């Protein structure tokens with residue numbers, strides 16, 4: 106029996122639409138999670154997008170020294186900006202922070218001749234970031250031997266000191282990123298660990314992850330150790346991400362002592378972790394925006410963090426007025442930085458709460474996801490919540506159209 110022509114057409118259209126969506130496509134992030142790893146983390150500034158177009162839309166001086174007319178190094182393109190932004194002696198940019206940590210471990214702690222090379226880290230910092238990044242496993246993969254010190258809640262300087270041996274290759278600190286320990290806890294001040302490393306002649310790596318360049322208390326957030334503070338403490342090597350609190354493209358950044366960076370530059374593994382011109386262009390433009398506090402708000406992450414509640418409320422009320430056929434209310438909502446940064450610091454925000462006429466909010470959220478402009482929202486009880494802090498203000502019209510179409 107031949108199926109009716111309409112059914113065949115509907116089936117073909119549905120399949121074509123599914124296929125179109127399986128490629129990379131833009132969405133509206135209505136979750137209130139600013140750095141949503143599943144939604145691509147930090148959106149780029151217009152300046153960063155323009156820089157990509159300018160440098161990567163054609164040929165560039167990626168590895169060409171224009172003064173000398175000879176071969177240059179891509180790793181020199183961001184050095185001055187990263188030194189200015191962090192106060193470090195030198196810098197190196199790789200594919201992401203996981204790659205940065207891997208490169209440090211491979212350079213300093215791999216044991217090619219079978220002699221164990223040990224990395225000393227506190228038990229209360231043995232993190233799992235998600236997406237398969239678990240520090241003990243990354244360490245094992247790099248060929249280094251993990252030496253855990255302290256307990257699950259407390260570590261003392263003496264614990265580190267007793268773990269040092271002729272086999273020690275590296276001391277390591279790691280940002281807890283996505284959890285917090287409270288109660289009977291103890292940490293070692295970074296400066297004390299720096300001094301211990303110096304006395305023993307062992308470099309200290311700090312995996313900062315989020316990589317704040319600026320004081321986040323200005324945005325009403327808890328204080329977050331900045332890259333500059335870590336460098337000022339004397340940490341030899343600091344690793345952080347480009348697309349977390351820096352608000353730029355996916356990248357892993359290593360800053361620190363010139364001699365330590367030079368050793369990593371000479372590691373053949375660097376070739377496999379290198380970044381291309383689009384990343385270098387976007388990161389450079391984002392760093393330039395950071396250098397002047399007046400231009401930092403041009404970085405979308407900082408525009409989102411700085412949006413006042415009354416501005417969000419006005420946008421929410423305007424959307425509600427524009428969509429009289431939908432049952433919408435304006436509700437207080439808690440946003441989060443996301444991306445393994447500031448896990449417990451809620452960011453006061455506002456959301457539209459949509460109560461779909463035909464019941465099922467999960468079905469309504471699905472219609473939003475599958476619309477022409479996909480919208481990713483959160484379902485809470487019988488409403489769909491759409492947080493406005495993570496929607497660029499210029500795209501409220503598209504959000505309204507998406508809601509209308511999903512009605």
Ligand SMILES: *Cc1c(COP(=O)(O)O)cnc(C)c1O
Nearest residue numbers: 201202203280282314315346445
């Ligand atoms: C997020 C994070 C990483 C991984 O960063 P990517 O840039 O996603 O590779 C590594 N370490 C810490 C402490 C992190 O928070």
